[in-house]
Amino acid sequence: MVELKITNLSASVDGKKILKGVDLTVKGGEIHALMGPNGAGKSTLGNVLVGHPDYKIEGGSIVLDNIDLTNKTPEERARAGLFLAFQSPIAIPGVKISSFLRTAYKQLHPEDKTNVTQFFDNVKKHLKKVGLDESFLSRSVNDGFSGGERKRFEILQMAILRPKIVILDEIDSGLDVDALKLVADEIIEYASSEVGFLIVTHYQRILKNIDPNFVHVLVNGKIAKEGDKNLALQIEEKGYDWIRS
Amino acid sequence: MEVQIENKEEEIERLLDGLKNSKSSDWEFRDTYNPIYSTGKGLNKAVVEEISEIKKEPDWMRRFRLKALEVFQSKPMPNWGPDLSGIDWENTNYYNKPDERKANNWEDVPDQIKQTFEKLGIPEMEQKYLAGSVAQYESEGVYHSLKKVWEDKGVVFMDLDSAVKNHPDLVKEYFCKAVPMTDNKFAALNGAVWSGGSFLYVPKGVHIDMPLQTYFRMNNESTGQFEHTIVVGDEGSSVHYIEGCTAPRWDKDSLHSAIVEIYAHKNSNVRYTSVQNWSKSVYNMPTKRAWVDENAKMEWVGGSLGSKVTMIYPSSYLRGPHATTSNLNISLAGPGTVKDTGAKAIHMAPYTSSKIIAKSISIEDGKAIYRGLLRMNKGAVNSRSRVQCDALLINDESQSYTYPHDEIYEPSGTFSHEATVGKIGTEELTYLRSRGLSEDEASSMIVLGFLDDVMREIPMEFAIEMNRLVKLEMGKLGAVG
Numbered sequence: 197m198v199e200l201k202i203t204n205l206s207a208s209v210d211g212k213k214i215l216k217g218v219d220l221t222v223k224g225g226e227i228h229a230l231m232g233p234n235g236a237g238k239s240t241l242g243n244v245l246v247g248h249p250d251y252k253i254e255g256g257s258i259v260l261d262n263i264d265l266t267n268k269t270p271e272e273r274a275r276a277g278l279f280l281a282f283q284s285p286i287a288i289p290g291v292k293i294s295s296f297l298r299t300a301y302k303q304l305h306p307e308d309k310t311n312v313t314q315f316f317d318n319v320k321k322h323l324k325k326v327g328l329d330e331s332f333l334s335r336s337v338n339d340g341f342s343g344g345e346r347k348r349f350e351i352l353q354m355a356i357l358r359p360k361i362v363i364l365d366e367i368d369s370g371l372d373v374d375a376l377k378l379v380a381d382e383i384i385e386y387a388s389s390e391v392g393f394l395i396v397t398h399y400q401r402i403l404k405n406i407d408p409n410f411v412h413v414l415v416n417g418k419i420a421k422e423g424d425k426n427l428a429l430q431i432e433e434k435g436y437d438w439i440r441s
Numbered sequence: 442m443e444v445q446i447e448n449k450e451e452e453i454e455r456l457l458d459g460l461k462n463s464k465s466s467d468w469e470f471r472d473t474y475n476p477i478y479s480t481g482k483g484l485n486k487a488v489v490e491e492i493s494e495i496k497k498e499p500d501w502m503r504r505f506r507l508k509a510l511e512v513f514q515s516k517p518m519p520n521w522g523p524d525l526s527g528i529d530w531e532n533t534n535y536y537n538k539p540d541e542r543k544a545n546n547w548e549d550v551p552d553q554i555k556q557t558f559e560k561l562g563i564p565e566m567e568q569k570y571l572a573g574s575v576a577q578y579e580s581e582g583v584y585h586s587l588k589k590v591w592e593d594k595g596v597v598f599m600d601l602d603s604a605v606k607n608h609p610d611l612v613k614e615y616f617c618k619a620v621p622m623t624d625n626k627f628a629a630l631n632g633a634v635w636s637g638g639s640f641l642y643v644p645k646g647v648h649i650d651m652p653l654q655t656y657f658r659m660n661n662e663s664t665g666q667f668e669h670t671i672v673v674g675d676e677g678s679s680v681h682y683i684e685g686c687t688a689p690r691w692d693k694d695s696l697h698s699a700i701v702e703i704y705a706h707k708n709s710n711v712r713y714t715s716v717q718n719w720s721k722s723v724y725n726m727p728t729k730r731a732w733v734d735e736n737a738k739m740e741w742v743g744g745s746l747g748s749k750v751t752m753i754y755p756s757s758y759l760r761g762p763h764a765t766t767s768n769l770n771i772s773l774a775g776p777g778t779v780k781d782t783g784a785k786a787i788h789m790a791p792y793t794s795s796k797i798i799a800k801s802i803s804i805e806d807g808k809a810i811y812r813g814l815l816r817m818n819k820g821a822v823n824s825r826s827r828v829q830c831d832a833l834l835i836n837d838e839s840q841s842y843t844y845p846h847d848e849i850y851e852p853s854g855t856f857s858h859e860a861t862v863g864k865i866g867t868e869e870l871t872y873l874r875s876r877g878l879s880e881d882e883a884s885s886m887i888v889l890g891f892l893d894d895v896m897r898e899i900p901m902e903f904a905i906e907m908n909r910l911v912k913l914e915m916g917k918l919g920a921v922g
Contacts, residue, residue: 246875249871250867279875282872286872288869288890290893291893
């Protein structure tokens with residue numbers, strides 16, 4: 197049973213404390229939405245979970261399937277099954293998408309003996325699903341991508357790399373309605389009893405395409421309110437001001 | 442399109458898997474082979490006479506050597522570049538003869554030398570990818586072969602010593618024309634003690650579709666290797682010539698001071714690729730120059746990976762209208778090493794063009810310098826040139842410098858310079874690591890990405906080799922940043 201357990205997590209960046217004791221548990225088969233006003237610490241949580249070296253964990257723990265990831269490197273977390281779709285994925289010129297995907301896949305699934313042809317057949321299938329052309333494979337990672345292409349590529353990676361826990365940081369920004377539909381469909385298809393989702397979003401736009409089981413509101417570095425999808429609707433109507441940490 | 446991608450990925454994956462556990466001892470190993478003859482330490486008139494005597498050379502060559510020795514002794518050390526005070530002239534061994542024979546098949550190469558080249562994968566590579574192959578061990582070529590189909594078309598490919606004997610008139614026509622012995626101190630040194638190197642002549646209209654390669658191996662401590670290579674593409678021909686070189690690592694430094702002369706005649710197309718991976722006890726000081734005639738194309742592709750100090754500036758003299766040249770170079774300045782590399786393009790005729798792309802990577806205190814010359818003579822109307830230098834600094838103490846030198850005497854000429862300096866950033870590293878790559882793998886992936894536009898021009902087998910060398914260098918570092 198897949199379970200990501202975040203307990204009393206606090207973290208700082210540049211000496212400034214951003215997360216002040218976050219508790220959150222995401223299980224396989226569940227879709228969680230993490231909402232909150234600007235500056236609440238939503239993206240910080242994503243960066244802390246992925247193990248970004250600029251973010252310092254001050255206390256608490258991150259445990260995935262009984263493996264303590266709190267002090268682990270980003271690659272160890274990825275190998276444990278954690279995946280973050282970055283809000284603004286960085287360009288890496290000259291690194292070809294095809295070899296990047298293949299290298300990453302082999303790191304994350306060393307036991308898998310899928311050959312190159314089978315692997316790329318699968319990649320092409322998913323490229324089509326997220327609305328990208330096959331020629332995309334010969335481009336460089338995020339280099340010269342439009343905002344929408346970056347997001348589609350993050351979702352493509354999710355589908356190919358098959359993580360257990362998926363964190364989506366503002367995945368809907370930069371996507372038009374049609375693209376959002378494609379991306380949401382790919383997410384829904386990937387969601388299963390084996391996979392847990394944490395959708396980090398400021399607006400509830402993406403939540404019109406994907407029904408969350410749980411909604412958490414992060415205010416000032418702490419979870420201030422929790423509920424079901426109705427909470428997201430309330431936020432759309434009333435904003436965040438009525439929720440106090 | 443899609444098929445191509447897959448096949449290439451598959452091929453690369455297969456090759457990389459084969460190299461997974463490679464380490465520098467794969468080519469830095471020492472073997473115990475002793476030369477059958479050596480001139481001993483030091484350089485003087487007697488040593489030069491001795492070399493000429495052993496080679497049973499014609500008198501013109503003996504006199505040429507002695508003249509070159511005088512020029513060498515009279516010229517000062519170049520003081521405008523890296524520190525060369527570590528070159529120990531007195532304790533260097535200028536000539537080591539490995540064996541009496543020059544074999545045409547590997548069976549006839551002495552066992553130990555053959556094993557060395559086998560460890561380096563040379564016979565295998567020859568079989569798979571090459572139209573012809575020369576192997577040099579210490580001072581002499583020990584092996585050469587050329588596929589019969591090319592021999593029948595009049596192609597000549599052998600070590601230069603053999604060519605002096607078998608094709609004296611042809612050699613005389615080109616020997617030291619593009620690079621006169623007076624050119625610089627190291628060219629003069631080469632003139633005095635040269636030994637080995639390759640002679641490649643491609644007759645008019647002959648297109649060789651597979652590369653020809655020479656592999657140079659130095660083995661002993663405190664030795665010098667002074668080969669002289671001549672490549673001639675006669676009118677309307679095309680050829681790709683490749684050089685590779687390695688040496689074991691020693692406590693005492695060795696010296697490699699070669700001359701490469703290339704003659705691209707009218708309408709010919711010559712490509713010269715070299716992947717230099719000397720050990721960190723080698724001073725690498727070659728002089729490389731091409732004469733490029735009307736409508737001919739000369740391409741330099743270089744990977745300067747190893748050595749302690751390298752100074753190399755391959756030059757193209759664009760002598761006829763519409764002659765073109767490109768120079769793509771990768772320099773890897775590892776810890777404690779200096780790469781003073783660059784290119785020269787001399788536009789001497791109308792409508793000539795040159796393109797120079799230089800990429801350097803500095804690791805730890807490694808120092809990468811781009812030094813280039815671009816000259817457009819008066820009358821070289823409507824000529825064009827583009828120079829691009831990109832440097833990547835891996836650590837805080839890594840260094841990179843750019844010294845371009847432009848002399849434009851023709852007002853209708855156009856030229857551009859671009860230069861960038863970058864570092865490997867935390868964001869890029871974190872992104873790749875979050876996809877399961879270790880820090881080393883992520884760094885080398887970023888470095889290889891930085892090199893990509895040059896790597897694409899390199900034959901796949903060499904790109905793979907380069908790939909593994911970069912990974913090894915990066916892997917040695919442990920933490921980056």
